[in-house]
Structures are given as structure tokens and as C-alpha cells.
Amino acid sequence: GRSPCCDELGLKKGPWTPEEDQKLVNYIQKHGHGSWRALPKLAGLNRCGKSCRLRWTNYLRPDIKRGKFTPEEEQTILNLHAILGNKWSAIANHLPGRTDNEIKNFWNTHLKKKLIQMGFDPMTHRPRTDIFSSLPHLIALANLKELVENNSWEEQAVRLQTEVAKLQYLQYLFQPPTNYPMPNLDMDTLNLLNSLPSAFSTKDNNNNNFNHNLNPVLNTANLDSPNPFDAIHDHLPSLKTLETPTNFINKDNNNNGISLVSNDQDQVVFHHQPCEFTVLSKGENSPTSPWLPSSPSPPPVTTAATSAPLIDGCNTTSATSFWPDHLLLEDSLFNDIP
């Protein structure tokens, strides 16, 4: 490869002095940066062009926002990272005043650790399989004596459910997306969603409404397929690409429900209120453009409330395979979680 430009003889490296900063700012304000390679000589700087460019774009640019990341910015980064991965410049496009370098540093020093501590794989944003897959086994070991004495597999199942719920609760604590526009649906999509037979249902808190924080989200009890997204697939041709289902669960903006965010190459579906979806599509002009709702806002979609098992289909052997897509939760599960 080409040798770095800063290896050229006599060019300064390392931290910038206030005097150098001033020279660079003065020059760019007067003349613009033009050719970065030519700039250092013209500005009277003993630096390579690349160093000047980085200093300007990451630090001296007047529109740079300084200070701590707000919770909203943090959430935006998390959600965009779930979709875009380490595309820092693409993520920075959605955070005015923040540089890709700053976001990258924030991710590496804060957010990545946060995810790891919560048991998530920072790259996939999914629970780490190494821990999660061993959970039933660990619980079984811990309770072996008791289980042998009481022959209580039901008890073990309940304990497992609680552990799963705790993990889900951690995920729930993991703050919601705030910068996505939602919800908007076209009537065709609505009609198709309405035609789904019991694919999505909920217990309601006040008999009629679907606005309880931790309502059950997906009820797969009446589905042949264990995967609710398969049901969508069958009934909603436009969402065929969602065979790889949910990779994220969030509270929604108003703490009204849980969002299932499904990642796809050109579509993202938010399932926030039960049976209420936002289908977001990439703009046609730019692969890094914001995700936009595909249509005007519809009335909310509701289905009849159903009661469901605490964790539908959960047992000690299938627990690892259905996380998190089929998880059903009841508030009572969280009563003893501090």
C-alpha cells in the first residue's frame, strides 16, 4: 500500500496546539478547505493534509455539538447500530452535530459495554447465545436436589420462565427508540393485518384498551407455525422478506407497549401497540437516508383480547429456541424483580 502522507519528512504529528487550530480555522473560513493536500502549505501548517482534514471534521468544524450524548441520541445510536452496524458515518448522518468519530468512541466506551453487561451481543443486538443457551441447564443444576426430591418439573419450568422474564425485563429497560416516525400504515396493509387470525393479540388492562406497559405481545397459541412472522409471511406478501424475525424489543415512545423491530435489507417493521405496525422503508435515493413511514396514519388496529399462558409454548427444552420472538409476559412475572 501507499505510505502514509504523514511519514513525509518533517511533518508534525500528535496533538494540535491552539495556534495550529487557529491557523486552520482562519484559513478555511477565508478560503474553504479546497484540496486538503495543498491546504497545509497554504495555511502555514507543518502538517499533512489528512491530519488537517481530521482535525477540522472531528473537532474544529463550527457545527459540531459538544458535550454528553442525550438519552435520545443514545437510543438513536443503538437503534441505528442494530440496523446499520458499524457504519459510523451513516449513523452520524442522523445525529446533527455529532461526528462519526465521536459516535464510534461513544459506542466503544459506553454502549458496547452496556449491551454486554445486559447480556446482549453488541454486534447482533440479540441475547448472547452462550449465556442464554446455558440458562436452562444452569437452572436445572441449581435446582437438581429440589427437583429430584419433589419431582417438580413444573416448578423448574416456572423458575425458568421467571429467569427468561428477567432477561426480557432487562431488555425492556433498554430504552425505547425515540427518533423514528411512527405509526403510519396504508389501508391495504391494515386490512391484511386485520385478516391475520390471532397472530397478534393481547390481554388488555382495562377490558377495552391495549395500552398496558407489559402486555403480552405475541400470542402464538393459535398458530400452526411457531414463528409469528411466518404468519405474517403467509398473509402479507409485501413482508415476505421478514423471514428472519425480530432482533430487538423496545418499549415504545409513550411506554405504551413493546416494539418488535425486525431488521431487513430494505424494510424495518415496528410492532408497537398490539396489532399496530409501522412499516418503514428506505428512501429510494440514498441507502443511508432515514427510514420513512410508507403511508399516512391509519386508525389503530385492535383485536379481541385473549388470555394466554404466561409464556406460550415455553418449556425447559424449547426455551432457548424461541427467544425472543414468541415470548408472552404477564405483569405478575415482574412483581418480584427489584
Place this chain on the structure above:
DNA sequence: AACTCGCGCAACCGCCCGTCG
């Protein structure tokens, strides 16, 4: 007060890609 250690962040490194002659 002196020292160690860990963290955060600015800066650098090197690869990649588009453009141009």
C-alpha cells in the same frame, strides 16, 4: 502526597474506492 490503574477521547493508521489523466 505519591503512586497505580482504568477510562475517555483525540489522533493516527491503513485500507478502500472513486476520479482523473
Place this chain on the structure above:
DNA sequence: ACGACGGGCGGTTGCGCGAGT
């Protein structure tokens, strides 16, 4: 078609600082 160049990007480094001992 090809190579040099300029700029962009993601990954990594290392310095400075503050907390802890």
C-alpha cells in the same frame, strides 16, 4: 486499461486525567 492521487472510513493507539489506594 491502468496507475496515481485524494478523500473517506473503520479500527486502533496512546496520552491525559481522575478515581482509588
